[in-house]
Amino acid sequence: xxxxxxxxxxxxxxxxxxxxxxxxxxxxxxxxxxxxxxSLVVLVLVGLFAAFGQxxxxxxxxYVDFGLxxxxxEQGAPSLTNGHWFGLDEQARDLYxxxxxxxxxxxxxxxVGALVAVVVGTLYGxxxxxxxxxxxxxxxxxxxxxxxxxxxxxxxLLLMVFGRSIFMLFLGIGMISWLDxxxxxxxxxLSLKNKEFVEAAVATGVKPLTIILRHIVPNLLGVxxxxxxxxxxxxxxxxxxxxxxxxxxQEPNTSWGALISDGTGTMQYGTIWQLLFPLFFFVVTLxxxxxxxxxxxxxxxxxxx
Amino acid sequence: MSLLLxxxxxxxxxxxxxxxxWPWTPPRLLRAVAGVSLTLREGExxxxxxxxxxxxxxLARAILGTIPPTGGxxxxxxxxxxxxxxxxxxxxxxxxxxxxxDPLAALNPxxxxxxIIAEPLRTHHPEISREEARARVQEIMAQVGLLPNLINxxxxxxxxxxxxxxxxxxxxxxxxxxxxxxEPVSALDVSVQAQVINLLKEIQGAFGLSIIFIAHDxxxxxHVSDRIAVMYLGxxxxxxxxxxxxxxxxHPYTKALIASIPVPDPAVERVRVKAALTGELPSPxxxxxxxxxxxxxxxxxxxxxxxxxxxxxxxxxxxxxxxAPEEIGQLDNAVTVRAGGI
Numbered sequence: 001x002x003x004x005x006x007x008x009x010x011x012x013x014x015x016x017x018x019x020x021x022x023x024x025x026x027x028x029x030x031x032x033x034x035x036x037x038x039s040l041v042v043l044v045l046v047g048l049f050a051a052f053g054q055x056x057x058x059x060x061x062x063y064v065d066f067g068l069x070x071x072x073x074e075q076g077a078p079s080l081t082n083g084h085w086f087g088l089d090e091q092a093r094d095l096y097x098x099x100x101x102x103x104x105x106x107x108x109x110x111x112v113g114a115l116v117a118v119v120v121g122t123l124y125g126x127x128x129x130x131x132x133x134x135x136x137x138x139x140x141x142x143x144x145x146x147x148x149x150x151x152x153x154x155x156x157l158l159l160m161v162f163g164r165s166i167f168m169l170f171l172g173i174g175m176i177s178w179l180d181x182x183x184x185x186x187x188x189x190l191s192l193k194n195k196e197f198v199e200a201a202v203a204t205g206v207k208p209l210t211i212i213l214r215h216i217v218p219n220l221l222g223v224x225x226x227x228x229x230x231x232x233x234x235x236x237x238x239x240x241x242x243x244x245x246x247x248x249x250q251e252p253n254t255s256w257g258a259l260i261s262d263g264t265g266t267m268q269y270g271t272i273w274q275l276l277f278p279l280f281f282f283v284v285t286l287x288x289x290x291x292x293x294x295x296x297x298x299x300x301x302x303x304x305x
Numbered sequence: 306m307s308l309l310l311x312x313x314x315x316x317x318x319x320x321x322x323x324x325x326x327w328p329w330t331p332p333r334l335l336r337a338v339a340g341v342s343l344t345l346r347e348g349e350x351x352x353x354x355x356x357x358x359x360x361x362x363x364l365a366r367a368i369l370g371t372i373p374p375t376g377g378x379x380x381x382x383x384x385x386x387x388x389x390x391x392x393x394x395x396x397x398x399x400x401x402x403x404x405x406x407d408p409l410a411a412l413n414p415x416x417x418x419x420x421i422i423a424e425p426l427r428t429h430h431p432e433i434s435r436e437e438a439r440a441r442v443q444e445i446m447a448q449v450g451l452l453p454n455l456i457n458x459x460x461x462x463x464x465x466x467x468x469x470x471x472x473x474x475x476x477x478x479x480x481x482x483x484x485x486x487x488e489p490v491s492a493l494d495v496s497v498q499a500q501v502i503n504l505l506k507e508i509q510g511a512f513g514l515s516i517i518f519i520a521h522d523x524x525x526x527x528h529v530s531d532r533i534a535v536m537y538l539g540x541x542x543x544x545x546x547x548x549x550x551x552x553x554x555x556h557p558y559t560k561a562l563i564a565s566i567p568v569p570d571p572a573v574e575r576v577r578v579k580a581a582l583t584g585e586l587p588s589p590x591x592x593x594x595x596x597x598x599x600x601x602x603x604x605x606x607x608x609x610x611x612x613x614x615x616x617x618x619x620x621x622x623x624x625x626x627x628x629a630p631e632e633i634g635q636l637d638n639a640v641t642v643r644a645g646g647i
Contacts, residue, residue, distance in 0.1 A: 016454045200405060204398055204475075
């Protein structure tokens, strides 16, 4: 295929140099943001706590220490000597083990909710925006209708009718979490699909689904990731609220909302640690998520470059 | 040379919805391209010039098929490709490729140069192995004057001129028969413009492809084009061989365009009377009656408002003005003299 282009192809034998992708640039910018990096470390620690914390517990979360039942106020305060680091709860169970379990469930709820939003919401919104026209109209009106149903009411109804279970909680939260994401993804897609690189792909003859997956979605991800980090704490708050009302997770399972609810119920009995420990994890994690979201937004903002 | 492409009265109409209209209000129709008939031979370069909003880019997209024409026919090597959709259009896309105006915006910022250039190859020849695709990408990069070892770089790491070379490499990798260049140099520096134009000419010589070269600047177009088509408000006003069109323009609009080319000599430029055109392009939603150019034409007469000018052909020259060049010349002698000075 030698072509008489008047110029000898040079450099064919030089090894390729690596390029710096926009993601790598963003990572550098993110790591330069101290608050965001510190928050990320905090999140990793909370994650490790949720994953491996149970190995340090004095007893399983559902083990009732009958010897101390009834004298939690006097004997159950946090102590290093008896291994109940966080003290005991009202039923004389190890609060440390309970918090580990609550953290695990709350994080799971947050991450599953955000994951459903990212996958379903992004694809739904990108498809709706890219196809456009009547399809877009119908798809977005469906979102509007779902959005106009009071989600808390539906979630509570769902938990009442089908029984309180983690699965129902995930289902209910997953059902509402993707709606806003779909709208955001659609808005971004509308501006992306008029870019020339999308037109170039259309002109080349790339199939619509491939264009959405190869050209639209990767360029949406910046916005999606930022929104997802805000969505995780939002989902945790939803779940905590439902659990606080006594409708969320079922005993012996627990979550931050349920633990905080228990803690507030007993705070006038002088066992304030039952409120403070779960509250501390709750607040610290939410703050960390918000800082990481902020850092990601700054790092991924294309206007910054 | 055999005919590669022919457009017969191609029309593109966009429905325009007013803000705040009821959903059942009929949209107003914007005729971006109103009956364009052109021919393109194999290996030929056709320049298309006109102001912004004259429908050049829309015509290009109608030929490409990304905006389907609402009227007329596009005939590709004797085959009507107007109604092609879906799979058939995608298969045809192999033969026609496009180079875009904004070099950076035409490249996906999340993909490496290698992935961008290889995309047409992956689309139409999925059977080609990764290594072979890579080799072909590097080969084409070398041909368009890019260092092949930059294959893993991202578009934002390149200059405008290099980005345009990437765009050209992507358009060429499938060896198309027709390359549509939509203002490929308007966003570049003058020195880089020359490089890119020379590259396009070289490529045409080596690959033997046809080029439709769109620009709003006659001085760029006359460098590359065998023939030039002048568009005004979605219509063709004059088509002629490049040198003849510049030397002896017929249509008053072509004359005005040529008169507005700056002369790179301050002494000449100072005494030269500037462009004869005043006013702005009329709205394509409400084009003037009769000849659409009459509102700005220096030689317009009352009859121009009533009759749509018929296109007259003389040899391979085509003009949409009912007056003989001598007639126009008498009325507008000054413009012709000025144009002759270039």
